[in-house]
Amino acid sequence: MIDQLSWKVGGQQGEGIESTGEIFSTALNRLGYYLYGYRHFSSRIKGGHTNNKIRVSTKPINAVSDDLDILVAFDQETIDVNYHELRSGGVVIADAKFNPSIPEDGKATLYEVPFTETAKELGTPLMKNMVAVGASSAILGIPADYYQEVVEEIFSKKGQSVVDKNMQALQTGAEQFREQAGDNVDAFLLEEADGKKRMFMIGNDAIGLGAVTAGSRFMAAYPITPASEIMEYLIKTFPDFGGTVIQTEDEIAAANMAIGSNYAGVRALTASAGPGLSLMTEAIGLSGMTETPLVIVDTQRGGPSTGLPTKQEQSDMMAMLYGTHGEIPKIVIAPSTVQEAFYDTITAFNMAEEYQCPVILMSDLALSLGKQTVEPLNFDNVQIRRGKLDQAPDLPVQAPEEYFNRYEYEAEGDGISTRLLPGTENGIYHVTGVEHDETGKPSEKPENRQQQMDKRLKKTQTVPYRFDEPVYRDEPYEKADLLVVGINSTRGTIQEAVSRLREEGHAIHHAHIRLLHPFPVEELEQALERTEKVVVVENNATAQLANIIRLNTGVNAENILKYDGNPFLPGEIYRECKELL
Template structure:
């Protein structure tokens, strides 16, 4: 028996590949296994090769595996594109309808199964994906009934007849493999997992749930890959809590609408990807100078322009920190797991109101769309902090015609905040430089005073975990560094390096701006090399580190920017080359 394997299903987009992976992975998650899934898909509705690679394990996994145990192929292209990943004696389950051919018979074992024909015998060839799941269950020593509950949930709205047909299709697939092909291998039998109730979700779902738990009651957004699921989730859920989602005409409107709603006192946010964030930059500057709380989610994807809209990349970092014109205080945070995506989203709303500034929650496509097993979220850790927001009737009477000092020059830099309509709270709000009451002012002393006041806020910023640290050695050969979704790969690479006698520590940056320079420098000081692993071409995180931390001469980069996530094996090999 084995404790871990990798399974992939592939075919043409629109052919049911996603639903195949969904039934397979949800069922195994409920059996107690940990899963990590990553979809390769095209930026079109139908057609083009797509696949879903799912890692199954009896312990936590947060990265795609280097190789592949089982490939389910609904067309020849799937074999041609993915067969090289298969382990020696790996298995291909291919639909005999297209007369499958294995280019190199020595690489794997191919079993041609009439998926389409077996499904057609039950009434429709569309159920070929369930036949494939049945065949897979036989290889893994799982009972076909293990999938029935999930099938009923997914297809139950279509009626009991369709549900039963899908269940029969799973049974047919298992029987065909065992009886017609007399399949007898036991080397891929999965160790039984301990059943435990866990969530199975993508990062975007965690962000949306975090926004809901964090008190957001309005979202303004424009659909864009890979951020759309956040809006789609909240379209269904926010109305149940008295909230609403508005699909705007563009990202400019989404951002300005979010600013307006936050000014009115409603926790509001927007979510987009790189092209949308480019359009929001002027509005982000408006939030900065008016000191209006604003939360924005940026799910990074391949750029520039339309670029690779459905592929992995981490190339928005510099833009998120330095993209706005002029200078404003800003917070840029980067969760590295689905759990962190939930808790960090809650914290983003708290920080936005406490420091009255834009907060950007940076994700990437792999984290946002990669589906994985998640331990139950602990809502007792959710806190709502609204900062210096004055309560109703909490403003003293103003003398004469004096306006409320909304931008008062305080020691902390954070000024008292009021909501529209509050008694004695009248003040100006403008995008030009202003005095303490908001009245426009171009006076040089006032300009310096307000700039200093705004930036003074960041001196008091306390972030729960600015750097996730796994420090095993007082002095290490390598310090492996990343942000967002590279955490799982780095954790696996560390284990492999340790087995080779190479000492390694790990630092994952969760607060990208203001950069935690002192904390990071302390970790880096005891490392021979600081290896920064990121999905972009110019080493953006490495350059941020060089600008802020005292380890410039130690920094080396491992970069990947072909649209694919890092694999543990390739990072491991590059790390070995550095020793």
């Protein structure tokens, strides 16, 4: 028996590929296996090749595997596109409908199971995915009835007969595979898992859950891949907590609505991808100038323009840091796991109010849509911090010509002034996007301009010291031959590559940037001092993270870049790092 394997299902988009992977993995998750999945899909609604690769293990895993043990194919294109990933001794389980064929290289064994024909005999060809799940369960040695609970949850609303038909399809698929394979696939029998209950979720769902937990009750957004799941999650969840979601006409309106909500005292967010972030830049400046909290989630994808809407990339970093015209305080947070996506979303809301500025939560497609096993989240340590928001001030009566000093300047202060909610008695002040004095009234006086700029820019100086673990560091050696640096979803992949190199006797350190702006210079410099050489791993063509590191530390790093739309595999980073040693 084995403790882990890699499984992939592929076919044309719209024929049940996603649901096949979902049903297969959900049952395994409930048995206590650790899972890590990544879905390759087309930017079309229907048609075009899609696949879902899932790694299954009895131990924690944080990346997809380099190779593939089992390929489930709904068409010949799936075999043609993905066969090269199969390891020697791998298996292809294909729908007999299309007369499948594999290369005559002896690397893999083909089993033809009549997915479509069996489903038709049971009532509808739509159930062919259940036949495929049954065949997959048989090769892993998992009894088909283990899927009963999952099937009931998915299909119970359609009636018991639908549940029974789908279970019959699953059981028939398992029987058909066993009839062909016999005892020839014992190599794929999985060891028993620990049976513990864990979540299995995508990063976008974790962000949505984090927003609810942080006390947010409003989201304004325009649907866009790969951010839409955040909106969809909150559409279902917010009403249970008195919140709501508005689908706006564009991202400009979404950002401005979120600013308005935060100004009124209701924690709000918006979420988008690179093209939407471009449209929000003026609103981000408004948030900075008016010192109004704003939380934006940017789920990076392939660009520029429409680019590769459904593919992995990390090329928005410079836009997030420097895209806004003028100079404003801004915070950019970069979670690297699904767990961090939950906790960092809460931190984003807290910091937006504490520092009264825009906070961008930076994700990427692999983190936002990749599905991972997640240990139980700790809600006991969640804190809601609203900063200098005075909700019940005792203010003196204002004369008609007097206004509250909302943007009060103190030469020795931290730059963060008291914020009031609209309608506060004796708390009237101006709010404008033009330069203003302490009361918010427009002012172009040179001295006032310099004071207000100093005030705003001073605010975020303490962020790196108040952010919990701004740089994740794994440093088991006194001095390393190589330090590998990454950001967002590359963390687990780097960890696996580093682990392989350490097993070979190399002293390798790993640092992962979790706070991109203001940059945690001191924290990273401590890691840089303990290594001979630095390499930065990132999914873009221009080494954006490496350039940001050089700008802040003066260190010139080697680069491992990938920008073909696919996430890194552990073996790719392993081989590139080994060449540098």
